[in-house]
Amino acid sequence: MADVGTLQEQALKRKERLKNLRKKTAQNEDDEDSLKRKADDSGEDEIKKPAFKNYKPEDESLQQHLVPQTEVPKVEEQVQDQLKAAVAEPVVEEVDITNLAPRKPDWDLKRDVAKKLEKLERRTQRAIAELIRERLQNSEENDIVSALTAHSEVSEKEKATYDSDSD
Structure with a gap:
């Protein structure tokens, strides 16, 4: 019978811990939501400026927002470099067969x-x-x-x- 009492006590303690965890997670979610709201509030005043990556605007006032085109790397050069690096130079030109052959028993x-x-x-x-x-x-x-x-x-x-x- 003593075992039943201890089991009930352990179950109650477990329930209390679960309640505390739920409260903490709820508080953390509320904190994250409030941080997001603050970030959104501060960003409302600013107007996003367009960035023209693929389009060249005709209006001169929008020319300042034009993103400079990046140079496309030449794939052929990279492939050639990798092929040159992949070619292994022979370490030993001649192999002595007597060293490779197993010894007689x-x-x-x-x-x-x-x-x-x-x-x-x-x-x-x-x-x-x-x-x-x-x-x-x-x-x-x-x-x-x-x-x-x-x-x-x-x-x-x-x-x-x-x-x-x-x-």
């Missing part, structure tokens, strides 16, 4: 494995050198000497042909 794996591959490459070179040394030691010395002389003869012939071709 395994590029980071190759980058990370590159160090390990260098180590392996050095080890394989060492292993190949050791195998060659072992073969040379096991083979006869004549084979080594003959292989070296044959190799030097072939390299001299290649140099001679290269020198003659370059001339």
